Amino acid sequence: MALLDVRDLRVVFHRRGTEPFPAVDGVTFSVEPGQTIGLVGESGCGKSVTSLAIMGLLPKRGATVTGQVMFEDTDLLKLSDRQLRDRRGRDIGMIFQDPLSSLNPVIPIGLQVTEVLQRHRGLRGKAAKTEAEGLLKSVGIPDPNRRLGEYPHQLSGGMRQRALIAIALACRPRLLIADEPTTALDVTIQAQILALLRQLVEGTGTALIMITHDLGVVAGLCDQVNVLYAGKVVETADRHRLFGEPRHPYTHGLLGSVPRLDSPRGEPLAAISGSVNDNIPWTSGCAFAPRCSNAIDQCVEQTPALEDDGLRLLRCFNPVAPETAASQEVPA
Amino acid sequence: MTALPVSPAPAPSPAGEPLVDVRDLKVHFPIRRGVLIDRIAGYVYAVDGVSLQVRRGETYGLVGESGCGKTTFGRGLLRLVEPTGGSAMFDGTELRSLKGEQLRRMRRRMQMIFQDPLSSLDPRQSIDSILSEGLKAHDLYGSQETAGKKLRETLTAVGLPASALRKYPHEFSGGQRQRIGIARALILQPDLIVADEPVSALDVSVQAQVINLLDDLQVEFGLTYLVIAHDLAVVRHISDRVGVMYLGGLVEEASSDDLYADPLHPYTRALMSAVPVPDPEVEDARQQILLAGDLPSPANPPAGCRFHTRCPWKQETRCDTERPELRELTPGHRVACHWAEDVKAGKIRPHEVSVELVRPSGAGPGDGRVTETVAEVAGTLPPKS
Numbered sequence: 001m002a003l004l005d006v007r008d009l010r011v012v013f014h015r016r017g018t019e020p021f022p023a024v025d026g027v028t029f030s031v032e033p034g035q036t037i038g039l040v041g042e043s044g045c046g047k048s049v050t051s052l053a054i055m056g057l058l059p060k061r062g063a064t065v066t067g068q069v070m071f072e073d074t075d076l077l078k079l080s081d082r083q084l085r086d087r088r089g090r091d092i093g094m095i096f097q098d099p100l101s102s103l104n105p106v107i108p109i110g111l112q113v114t115e116v117l118q119r120h121r122g123l124r125g126k127a128a129k130t131e132a133e134g135l136l137k138s139v140g141i142p143d144p145n146r147r148l149g150e151y152p153h154q155l156s157g158g159m160r161q162r163a164l165i166a167i168a169l170a171c172r173p174r175l176l177i178a179d180e181p182t183t184a185l186d187v188t189i190q191a192q193i194l195a196l197l198r199q200l201v202e203g204t205g206t207a208l209i210m211i212t213h214d215l216g217v218v219a220g221l222c223d224q225v226n227v228l229y230a231g232k233v234v235e236t237a238d239r240h241r242l243f244g245e246p247r248h249p250y251t252h253g254l255l256g257s258v259p260r261l262d263s264p265r266g267e268p269l270a271a272i273s274g275s276v277n278d279n280i281p282w283t284s285g286c287a288f289a290p291r292c293s294n295a296i297d298q299c300v301e302q303t304p305a306l307e308d309d310g311l312r313l314l315r316c317f318n319p320v321a322p323e324t325a326a327s328q329e330v331p332a
Numbered sequence: 333m334t335a336l337p338v339s340p341a342p343a344p345s346p347a348g349e350p351l352v353d354v355r356d357l358k359v360h361f362p363i364r365r366g367v368l369i370d371r372i373a374g375y376v377y378a379v380d381g382v383s384l385q386v387r388r389g390e391t392y393g394l395v396g397e398s399g400c401g402k403t404t405f406g407r408g409l410l411r412l413v414e415p416t417g418g419s420a421m422f423d424g425t426e427l428r429s430l431k432g433e434q435l436r437r438m439r440r441r442m443q444m445i446f447q448d449p450l451s452s453l454d455p456r457q458s459i460d461s462i463l464s465e466g467l468k469a470h471d472l473y474g475s476q477e478t479a480g481k482k483l484r485e486t487l488t489a490v491g492l493p494a495s496a497l498r499k500y501p502h503e504f505s506g507g508q509r510q511r512i513g514i515a516r517a518l519i520l521q522p523d524l525i526v527a528d529e530p531v532s533a534l535d536v537s538v539q540a541q542v543i544n545l546l547d548d549l550q551v552e553f554g555l556t557y558l559v560i561a562h563d564l565a566v567v568r569h570i571s572d573r574v575g576v577m578y579l580g581g582l583v584e585e586a587s588s589d590d591l592y593a594d595p596l597h598p599y600t601r602a603l604m605s606a607v608p609v610p611d612p613e614v615e616d617a618r619q620q621i622l623l624a625g626d627l628p629s630p631a632n633p634p635a636g637c638r639f640h641t642r643c644p645w646k647q648e649t650r651c652d653t654e655r656p657e658l659r660e661l662t663p664g665h666r667v668a669c670h671w672a673e674d675v676k677a678g679k680i681r682p683h684e685v686s687v688e689l690v691r692p693s694g695a696g697p698g699d700g701r702v703t704e705t706v707a708e709v710a711g712t713l714p715p716k717s
Contacts, residue, residue, distance in 0.1 A: 012473065042535040042536060042537065043535055089635070115546055144627075156624055156626040156627075157624070157626075186397035186562065186627075187564070187606040187607055188395065188397065188564070188602060188603060188606045188622075188623045189397075190608075191605075191606035191620055191622055191623075192623070195620070195622060213536065214608065215536070215610035216607070216608025216609050216610045216615075217608050218610070219608065219609065219610045219611055219614075219615045220608055220609075220612070220613045220616070239612045240613070241539060243611055243612050244612070244613075253537060254536055254537060255610060256540075257536055257537050257539065257541075258536055258540070258565070258610055259540075259543065259565045259566050259568070259569035259570075260565055260610065261564060261565045261568060261592065261604065261607050261609055261610055262609055262611075262614065265569060265588060265589060268544045268547060269540035269543055269544055269569070271537060271538075271541040271543075271544055272537035272540070272541075272542070275505040275506075275507055275508070275535075275537075276505070276536055277505050303569065
């Protein structure tokens with residue numbers, strides 16, 4: 001059975017004077033223990049809002065969350081704040097993008113780690129401190145004993161992200177949500193953090209939801225990849241299949257627009273035209289249609305459904321043909 | 333695309349000639365202490381002796397991680413920060429000796445594109461006003477009519493409609509704003525454009541549009557670019573030659589293909605192996621060189637080779653005592669490593685780097701922004717020389 005099963009999750013933001021805005025529009029996916037799921041997309045596609053909705057971190061006012069988020073047998077969306085607080089940090093850990101702004105600047109690292117241990121595992125005093133030291137050591141922070149007494153500003157970016165991971169892992173959660181965990185870091189530090197996450201998933205069977213815009217990170221880490229566009233999943237597949245043979249024109253376009261370190265130079269990148277501002281609402285067709293090189297009349301008349309062909313889920317009327325996809329050529 | 337009217341440029345030096353020739357450029361920022369008595373407690377060696385040449389018509393890419401001094405180098409070259417040593421020749425003129433009006437006039441020929449397109453455009457200026465400001469400053473505005481034509485042509489060149497002129501920066505998307513930033517640089521018909529992280533604030537799909545645009549403009553107007561970026565894949569894609577910086581110094585320089593095919597400096601190798609490639613097959617097969625620890629503080633750089641504290645190929649001798657010079661190993665491929673030949677031939681095997689914590693002397697609490705980056709982990713940090 002899936003550890004986390006997100007079904008038809010919808011998040012609509014309301015603001016006075018504007019139309020309700022559906023940031024997440026019917027997202028469905030599930031995560032098994034020991035599995036890494038990727039949520040990929042550009043800014044504004046709803047990937048972070050999805051993670052906040054799962055954790056119940058969206059404001060009650062102004063945001064309407066509907067659908068189901070089943071964590072084993074409980075629907076997280078139906079829990080009270082109090083019940084949720086018991087779960088957060090214990091069953092589900094979260095790593096945020098910017099470690100400096102998600103750590104409290106006026107509280108020593110040690111206290112921020114032991115806080116979780118106290119709340120969920122009832123550890124006190126010396127026991128908590130020893131445990132915290134062990135946690136910092138396990139995420140590769142040298143001289144953890146000294147670090148416990150230091151403040152976030154005294155740590156480097158990579159160290160802070162490690163500290164944040166240590167806090168997320170303090171109660172050995174069964175599910176870890178990482179929201180752009182390496183975006184603020186340099187590549188060499190990113191490599192260290194990704195290696196750490198990989199080790200975690202393999203070593204402890206923790207399920208991981210990886211939210212990122214970086215296709216390279218996804219390619220090496222995730223078992224299954226969900227590509228989001230304007231709040232909807234447009235393509236879901238195993239990473240080998242998704243990268244080897246992208247069928248959705250958006251996925252295909254994204255892969256074409258990333259300069260690769262190992263591709264021959266001198267060829268212009270196959271950019272996707274326009275920007276997200278050109279989107280049309282999903283209710284009147286495919287949101288990506290105005291930017292799509294494969295668009296046909298049907299795309300602006302009907303909303304495509306997410307269809308399962310046994311190998312992948314795809315939301316497109318006119319997908320990129322497999323052979324074109326394989327030869328990495330984009331129709332003009 | 334319509335071409336901009338070509339101004340009668342002063343006899344340009346032939347292609348391939350160095351347009352920019354920087355020798356041993358240094359930018360050291362003083363660390364000030366004390367309330368009543370202004371005392372200099374040390375220096376941040378942001379750029380510490382960088383020599384490089386940018387040839388006319390080429391794209392030179394400068395890569396490195398945050399804090400390596402790449403941005404300061406770009407700003408020091410244009411004298412947006414004052415260099416503290418070395419020389420910077422631009423088309424035969426020593427930039428460091430220029431003063432006041434001369435420097436201002438020279439600035440027309442060297443323009444800059446900034447990272448964050450929103451914060452580098454004045455929110456209260458219309459696009460018309462943003463673009464014509466430079467023209468007016470350099471007495472190129474002429475009549476309303478000719479200027480208007482020039483503005484529209486420049487906008488067309490960067491792929492924006494002429495109707496954009498009456499709009500304000502907030503009305504555009506990130507990619508369009510970056511196009512405006514490019515138009516602002518382009519309208520003065522510069523020889524050199526220094527682009528500091530031109531695409532890192534943009535989404536992937538838009539990033540590709542801007543990269544392609546920069547490429548097209550270079551062909552159309554014969555521009556010379558110095559592109560400063562942290563993304564090795566982007567830099568490799570757009571640059572003819574690439575320089576890799578580490579802690580204020582250039583550690584390797586080669587043509588973009590050479591650098592990728594045959595990285596010689598251990599740092600370049602590690603950097604290269606850390607860049608994720610969007611291809612599961614490659615990702616599964618590759619061997620990563622994971623560097624231990626973080627960048628040491630540029631206020632207290634390690635003696636000898638700056639990289640020896642994290643280098644998996646570090647040797648007993650020379651590395652920690654003697655700073656390696658940039659030397660040409662194969663034609664056009666310069667590297668600053670004492671053991672480059674042996675590393676290349678595989679005579680030296682990489683070894684584990686022990687992660688050990690050393691608190692450098694003189695870096696107690698209260699060092700402000702310096703302590704933040706003070707070397708955490710990395711072999712043994714030698715005392716300040």
